[in-house]
Amino acid sequence: MSNLRTSAFVAALVLTAFLAASGDPYFMDIFILTCFFGTLAVCWNMMAGLTGLMSLGHPLFVGIGAYSVAWGASAHGLPPLVTWPLGIALSVAAAAVIGMLCFRYGLRGYFFAIATLAFNEVAFFAVSASVALGRSDGIILPTSPDDSPFHLQFFERWPYGLIIGTILIGVVSAGELLMRSRTGYYWRALRDNEEAAEALGVHARAYKLWCFMFTAGVAGLCGSFYANYVAFVDPRSVLGIDLSVQMLVYSIIGGMSLLWGPLVGAVILVPFSVVLRGITPIPGGDLIVYAVLLAVLALVLPQGIAGWFIARRQRRKIRRRGDEAPGVAS
Amino acid sequence: MTPVLELRNVSKSFGGLQALSDVSFTVEAKEIFAIIGPNGAGKTTLFNCVAGAMAPTAGQIRLDGHRIDGRRPHEVCRRGLARTFQIVKPFRGMTVLENVKVAAFLHHRTARAAEAAAEAVLERIGMHDVAYVDAEELNVAQLRRLEIARALATRPKLLLLDEMLAGLTATEAAEMCDRIRQLPSEGIAVIVVEHSIPVISRLCPRAVVLTFGKVLLEGPTRDVIADPRTQEAYLGSAPS
Numbered sequence: 001m002s003n004l005r006t007s008a009f010v011a012a013l014v015l016t017a018f019l020a021a022s023g024d025p026y027f028m029d030i031f032i033l034t035c036f037f038g039t040l041a042v043c044w045n046m047m048a049g050l051t052g053l054m055s056l057g058h059p060l061f062v063g064i065g066a067y068s069v070a071w072g073a074s075a076h077g078l079p080p081l082v083t084w085p086l087g088i089a090l091s092v093a094a095a096a097v098i099g100m101l102c103f104r105y106g107l108r109g110y111f112f113a114i115a116t117l118a119f120n121e122v123a124f125f126a127v128s129a130s131v132a133l134g135r136s137d138g139i140i141l142p143t144s145p146d147d148s149p150f151h152l153q154f155f156e157r158w159p160y161g162l163i164i165g166t167i168l169i170g171v172v173s174a175g176e177l178l179m180r181s182r183t184g185y186y187w188r189a190l191r192d193n194e195e196a197a198e199a200l201g202v203h204a205r206a207y208k209l210w211c212f213m214f215t216a217g218v219a220g221l222c223g224s225f226y227a228n229y230v231a232f233v234d235p236r237s238v239l240g241i242d243l244s245v246q247m248l249v250y251s252i253i254g255g256m257s258l259l260w261g262p263l264v265g266a267v268i269l270v271p272f273s274v275v276l277r278g279i280t281p282i283p284g285g286d287l288i289v290y291a292v293l294l295a296v297l298a299l300v301l302p303q304g305i306a307g308w309f310i311a312r313r314q315r316r317k318i319r320r321r322g323d324e325a326p327g328v329a330s
Numbered sequence: 331m332t333p334v335l336e337l338r339n340v341s342k343s344f345g346g347l348q349a350l351s352d353v354s355f356t357v358e359a360k361e362i363f364a365i366i367g368p369n370g371a372g373k374t375t376l377f378n379c380v381a382g383a384m385a386p387t388a389g390q391i392r393l394d395g396h397r398i399d400g401r402r403p404h405e406v407c408r409r410g411l412a413r414t415f416q417i418v419k420p421f422r423g424m425t426v427l428e429n430v431k432v433a434a435f436l437h438h439r440t441a442r443a444a445e446a447a448a449e450a451v452l453e454r455i456g457m458h459d460v461a462y463v464d465a466e467e468l469n470v471a472q473l474r475r476l477e478i479a480r481a482l483a484t485r486p487k488l489l490l491l492d493e494m495l496a497g498l499t500a501t502e503a504a505e506m507c508d509r510i511r512q513l514p515s516e517g518i519a520v521i522v523v524e525h526s527i528p529v530i531s532r533l534c535p536r537a538v539v540l541t542f543g544k545v546l547l548e549g550p551t552r553d554v555i556a557d558p559r560t561q562e563a564y565l566g567s568a569p570s
Contacts, residue, residue, distance in 0.1 A: 181441060191423065196419035197384075200480055201484055202404055203404045
């Protein structure tokens, strides 16, 4: 259990928040959105912050998951038991193809970001033009008047909260286990210096592809959940660039150097933006306040909240070392 | 006995520029071998071809009898060749121990086993006292030692050291030479690229001189260094 300290802490936090929000659908909605964006941001940051691969194409995988569920349910009456694995499998397969192309030609940094963004935009316009996928109007999932657990349809919000809370805990636990294993060490080595990592026996292309596929699978899972939760998908909500920006903002504000950093960003910013939207009297006023908050956070904590924690810990460590044995690393 | 490294007519060109031309030599097991030559002679290009960072245009490179030319760096490393870099490349977001652990994972599946192996290497190289220090806090000498520690953690048969003494003080360089001298006794052959001729002559029994991408001379280091052609390669021909 000592190896899963972060996961245990996140699980306790999620459980407490879930219990606190379970009495009120409004707060439960905030809890669900926080867990949803928190999961997405954590998985996105495993690529960007911990492996050094800045993807702007992750909404594509959310979209694949969401559309698999929506199209499967509306056109063929398929239950989530079939469409969720299908959505995840298709997301992973799409990531494998895109990743192989990008890594085969050595795309890194901004070039990788632009390439993934391009794939996402192609999918956005293709779906917006596809009659079978409801064009830009989207797809409404068929609903039944009664609760249907088999089709993940519930009148109450809390079952959705339970599902996404479990997904978040699962993703953080899997992430923590991965980051402590050989895979995690290799990912971080690739982030810090790919040439040196390869010279130490790290198969750079394979490990980058594995990271891309893993995080795409998680994004596909989140997309599948979103389709069942909202019971409606359209290109703007699941394939739009806004989703990439949100993952980026939560990660930057939370801190990209730690697995749990983006979750902190989501926990602060998602409830804040939802509450702000409800209380701002002027239309668009919430966005202005939100933008000011982001600017202030970026100025005050340029390395993110997790980065601030790390810097504080390092300062303490250096001070302690200075007291014990001056000049150890001099 | 099969040489640990064998180069046969290795050439490398970049468009119209011939960086290496028909380079051939062998390195025996547990030998310290030097590659010397003036700036631009092709030493680092040769290192990159041997380590897999570049594919030679022509020729064969064999490590322990197995062809490695054109193989990717991680495959070459798995075959038993490790290298250090002229400009140090630590994993700055990790501690010293974690840096070495990355290399130790090549032969250990679990994090615990890799950590034990990494600790043993740090003990051997005299860096156990800074194991939990962040790599970005190290000074140049410590970073150079870290490069060697990481390379050793891959359990190499052959170690390529690219200008390991650059930026070190005389004392640090002497310590580093002592460490390098111990490596053959641990079953590791070493190829050294270095500019300091006195260091090369003390450290390496055999050397090859490269100039303009070609092998000028190969043989016992003292003879090679004393040869007027080597001095001409470094200093240019005397005005008549």
